[in-house]
Amino acid sequence: MAESHAYEDDGFLDGDDEFIDAEDVERRILGELDAPSARDKFAGPARPSGGHRPFGGMQAASGGGREAERYDDFEFDDTPAEPVREAPRKRAAFDASEYEMDVPLSPVAGDAAYGEIDNTLSDQPVPRIAIHAFCERPETGALMHHAAGDRRMHKAHVEVELGGLPAAIERFHDSSTPNLLIVESGMRGQGLFDQLEELASVCDPDTKVIIIGAANDIALYRELMKRGVSEYLVPPMTPLHVIRAISGLYLDPEAPFAGKSVAFIGAKGGVGASTVAHNTAWCVSEGLDSDCVLVDLDLSFGTAGLDFNQDPAQTLGDALLEPDRLDDALLDRLLVRCTDKLSLFSAPATLDKDWDFPPDVYDMVLDKVRRQAPFMALDLPHTWSPWVRHTLLGADQVVVTVTPDLASLRNAKNLFDLVAAARPNDELPKVVVNMAGVPKRPEIPIKDFAEALGTPPALVLPFEPQLFGKAANNGQMIAEVDPKSKAAEGFAHLASLISGRVSTPTRKSMISKLFGR
CATH class of the missing domain: 3.40.50.2300 (Response regulator)
Structure with missing residues (x-):
C-alpha cells in the first residue's frame, strides 16, 4: 500500500530540522503562529488528549x-x-x-x-x-x-x-x-x-x-x-x-460491544412484572427505534411467547443446556423476530425439566445476547435463587413492579435495600405501581411508597382490565390495541427513562420533517 505524505507541500519542512514533529506541524497548519515550537513544547501545558x-x-x-x-x-x-x-x-x-x-x-x-x-x-x-x-x-x-x-x-x-x-x-x-x-x-x-x-x-x-x-x-x-x-x-x-x-x-x-441490560422483577407474584417488561421492550424498539432483545427467564411459566403470539421450536432452555455451543450463528437461529427491531429469546414454558443451572451458565448466555443489540430486557421470575440474585444485581438497570398493598411494599423495600447495598454506585431501581385504583380495594397511598423506598414511582398504571385482557388474549402490546391510552403513554415514558432517549414524534410529512420547509 502506498504511503501518504500529508506534509510534502506545506513549505516549512526542509527535512533537516530534528526538532520539528507532528504537533508542531499541526499548530502551524491551524494558524497558531505564536504557539511554542517543538523545542519549547515541554515548557507549557500539555495539549488536550x-x-x-x-x-x-x-x-x-x-x-x-x-x-x-x-x-x-x-x-x-x-x-x-x-x-x-x-x-x-x-x-x-x-x-x-x-x-x-x-x-x-x-x-x-x-x-x-x-x-x-x-x-x-x-x-x-x-x-x-x-x-x-x-x-x-x-x-x-x-x-x-x-x-x-x-x-x-x-x-x-x-x-x-x-x-x-x-x-x-x-x-x-x-x-x-x-x-x-x-x-x-x-x-x-x-x-x-x-x-x-x-x-x-x-x-x-x-x-x-x-x-x-x-x-x-x-x-x-x-x-x-x-x-x-x-x-x-x-x-x-x-x-x-x-x-x-x-x-x-x-x-x-x-x-x-455490549448493550444495556434492564432487569424487570415483581415484588410479589401476579403484580404484572412480565407485562411491564414486554410492553417496555416493545416501546424501546418501536417507539424509540432502537433494537432490543427480550429474554424470558421464567423458564417454566414464561408468557412472552404468548404475549407476542410466538411459539418457537427452540428456546432459551436449549442455550442454557449447552452454553459452550452458543455462537452468533446459533443465537440467530434461537432468537425469534417479533418486529423489525425486537427479538425474543423465549422461555421453554414446560415442566418436564427442573431448569436448575448455576449463575455462571446464565452469565455465559446473557453475555452473548447483550452483544446483539443496544438494549436487553430481562423478564425475571418471582422466585429467589442464586442465579436470580446474581442476574438482578448484575443488570445495568432494575425495574421493580408492585401493586399498592402491604406485601408489595415490604418486598419492594427488601429488594431496594439489597440492591442499594450491593450496588452503591448505581442508581436506585425504578418502581412501577401497577393496577392502581381497583374499585372497593383499600390501597396504600403512593406517597407512602415513595417515602419508604426513598424515590417516587417512575410510573403508575391504572387498573384497566379490559384493555390489558384484550391485549393478552390477542397476543398484542397495549400500544397496538389502544395507542392513545394512558397505559400506552406510560410504557412509552418508562422506555424513555430507561433508555435515555426520546420517542420520535409522529410526522405529518417526511419531506417537511427532513427539510423543515
Missing part, C-alpha cells in the same frame, strides 16, 4: 454547547474536492437504484495516513444497531447502500439519505439520534466545525459519528478526533472499507 469521546457526550457533560476552541485562522480551502450536488428535495430516502457505484476496488488512500484497519474485523458481523447515513453525493449514497446489503451488515438497520450535515442537524432536532451517524461533508474549515458543534448539540451521548470528508489531511483528522468524532474516512472507498470502519467501532476485542 484527542481520545474517542462520545460525540454528543461533551454536550451532555457541559450542559449545553461547550466553550470550544475556535480556529478562525484554520487555513484550509473550503472548496470541496469535487462539486457537491445539491440534495434533491423531492424524496426523503435515498434510492440507490438510480445511481451506479463508481468507486475503485482498491485500498483506500487514507489507510496509510490514519492507520490501516485490522483485516480480521472485516468478517465479523456488525451488531443490531441503527445506522443513519447523510450523504452529499449520490455516489456516496450508492456506496452506503451497497455496504448495507453486505452479509456482515444484515443485523444492522441502515437508512441512507442525501443532504449531508445540514440534513442530519435538521432531522434530529426533535428526535433521538441512532447508534451510529455517518455524515459526508466536503467542507474543511471553521464552517465544518461550526456545523459539527450544532450536530453535537442534538446528538444523544451514546451516538458515535463517522465523517466522510474530501481531503486526506492529518491535521483535520486530529481536530475531528479531539471533538469526539469516532472516525474520519476519505474517498476513494469501497463498501468493505466502510464496514471495517464500523466493525472497528463496535467489535474492538479490548472493548467489545
Whole structure:
C-alpha cells in the first residue's frame, strides 16, 4: 500500500530540522503562529488528549454547547474536492437504484495516513444497531447502500439519505439520534466545525459519528478526533472499507460491544412484572427505534411467547443446556423476530425439566445476547435463587413492579435495600405501581411508597382490565390495541427513562420533517 505524505507541500519542512514533529506541524497548519515550537513544547501545558469521546457526550457533560476552541485562522480551502450536488428535495430516502457505484476496488488512500484497519474485523458481523447515513453525493449514497446489503451488515438497520450535515442537524432536532451517524461533508474549515458543534448539540451521548470528508489531511483528522468524532474516512472507498470502519467501532476485542441490560422483577407474584417488561421492550424498539432483545427467564411459566403470539421450536432452555455451543450463528437461529427491531429469546414454558443451572451458565448466555443489540430486557421470575440474585444485581438497570398493598411494599423495600447495598454506585431501581385504583380495594397511598423506598414511582398504571385482557388474549402490546391510552403513554415514558432517549414524534410529512420547509 502506498504511503501518504500529508506534509510534502506545506513549505516549512526542509527535512533537516530534528526538532520539528507532528504537533508542531499541526499548530502551524491551524494558524497558531505564536504557539511554542517543538523545542519549547515541554515548557507549557500539555495539549488536550484527542481520545474517542462520545460525540454528543461533551454536550451532555457541559450542559449545553461547550466553550470550544475556535480556529478562525484554520487555513484550509473550503472548496470541496469535487462539486457537491445539491440534495434533491423531492424524496426523503435515498434510492440507490438510480445511481451506479463508481468507486475503485482498491485500498483506500487514507489507510496509510490514519492507520490501516485490522483485516480480521472485516468478517465479523456488525451488531443490531441503527445506522443513519447523510450523504452529499449520490455516489456516496450508492456506496452506503451497497455496504448495507453486505452479509456482515444484515443485523444492522441502515437508512441512507442525501443532504449531508445540514440534513442530519435538521432531522434530529426533535428526535433521538441512532447508534451510529455517518455524515459526508466536503467542507474543511471553521464552517465544518461550526456545523459539527450544532450536530453535537442534538446528538444523544451514546451516538458515535463517522465523517466522510474530501481531503486526506492529518491535521483535520486530529481536530475531528479531539471533538469526539469516532472516525474520519476519505474517498476513494469501497463498501468493505466502510464496514471495517464500523466493525472497528463496535467489535474492538479490548472493548467489545455490549448493550444495556434492564432487569424487570415483581415484588410479589401476579403484580404484572412480565407485562411491564414486554410492553417496555416493545416501546424501546418501536417507539424509540432502537433494537432490543427480550429474554424470558421464567423458564417454566414464561408468557412472552404468548404475549407476542410466538411459539418457537427452540428456546432459551436449549442455550442454557449447552452454553459452550452458543455462537452468533446459533443465537440467530434461537432468537425469534417479533418486529423489525425486537427479538425474543423465549422461555421453554414446560415442566418436564427442573431448569436448575448455576449463575455462571446464565452469565455465559446473557453475555452473548447483550452483544446483539443496544438494549436487553430481562423478564425475571418471582422466585429467589442464586442465579436470580446474581442476574438482578448484575443488570445495568432494575425495574421493580408492585401493586399498592402491604406485601408489595415490604418486598419492594427488601429488594431496594439489597440492591442499594450491593450496588452503591448505581442508581436506585425504578418502581412501577401497577393496577392502581381497583374499585372497593383499600390501597396504600403512593406517597407512602415513595417515602419508604426513598424515590417516587417512575410510573403508575391504572387498573384497566379490559384493555390489558384484550391485549393478552390477542397476543398484542397495549400500544397496538389502544395507542392513545394512558397505559400506552406510560410504557412509552418508562422506555424513555430507561433508555435515555426520546420517542420520535409522529410526522405529518417526511419531506417537511427532513427539510423543515
